[in-house]
Amino acid sequence: MKRFLLPFVMMLVFSAESIFTDLVHFPFVTDDQVLAPRFLMLVLIFMSAFINQKHAMIYGFIFGFLYDMNYTSLLGVYMFGFAGLCYLASKAFKVLHTNAFVVILIAVLAVCLLEFYVFGIQSLIHKDIMTFNGFVLDRFIPTILLNIAAALILVLPFRLFFMSLKKELRDE
Structure with a gap:
């Protein structure tokens, strides 16, 4: 039964990113700084750690496509980024233990890689998008701190x- 709940949970996480961006404002964040919640990326990495690589890559591909359609003008950036990072994370989890600390570390590393990947693609297409120093100070550091907290x-809730x-998938 929980198998049918998974797409709804993922859609809720997908929606929570934009809702969080619109409704939550921190007093210590300036107007120049950008907090980009990557809750979907975190949950996809959790999925690759606690379920399997196949599910995470499929959901990464699908929700990456939805992400591209909603938030970017270029299709494929998040679609391949999410799926590729799920693949890399699942390979890392085969070598490392999947305790909460390691999963958080890999998830935050995946968010770091995603941010640099998206910045690289955007800076190739739009030459005057943002300087590297501006990216690191105004976008990368606040985004990473937010996603570490997230x-x-x-x-733990997603692990459970x-x-x-x-267990339900294995029993079937």
């Missing part, structure tokens, strides 16, 4: 959900 909050889902 990973700390989300890892994904472990019970994995």
